[in-house]
Amino acid sequence: MTQRQRSDFRKRLESELAALYRSVHGEVRDEIAPRPLLADEERVGDEADESQRTQQRDLLLSLAESDARRAQMIEQALRRLTHGDYGECVECGAPIGLGRLKLIPWTPRCLECQEREEAEARSRSPTM
Ligand SMILES: [Zn+2]
DSSP: OOHHHHHHHHHHHHHHHHHHHHHHHHHHHHHHSOOTTSOGGGOOHHHHHHHHHHHHHHHHHHHHHHHHHHHHHHHHHHHHHHHTOTTBOTTTOOBOOHHHHHHOTTOOSOHHHHHHHHHHHHHHSOOO
């Protein structure tokens, strides 16, 4: 990977991270603010309203959680860029394809290791 490519990836990762932080904070602000858009006749009682709010909060939390995970991956990718091992799979050390990096610049794994990881995660998760 050339110096030029590395600095392009760094720029992309940094702007991605900034956008992620902005969106997380924006969502949290929206959630705290009152929602005046709901017309009175659309209200279906306090109880239903309350459960709807709870559902929205749960959704927001899980969204924020996956955003937080991605932010963490981006920060790790930036650290790898600094250390010079960016673009190498953290599992097997093989170079991650440039095409894959352009698609997901924060990915820590090559496609092969990623697929194995996902298959393992699926087999670990409890069946309902
Ligand atoms: Zn690998």
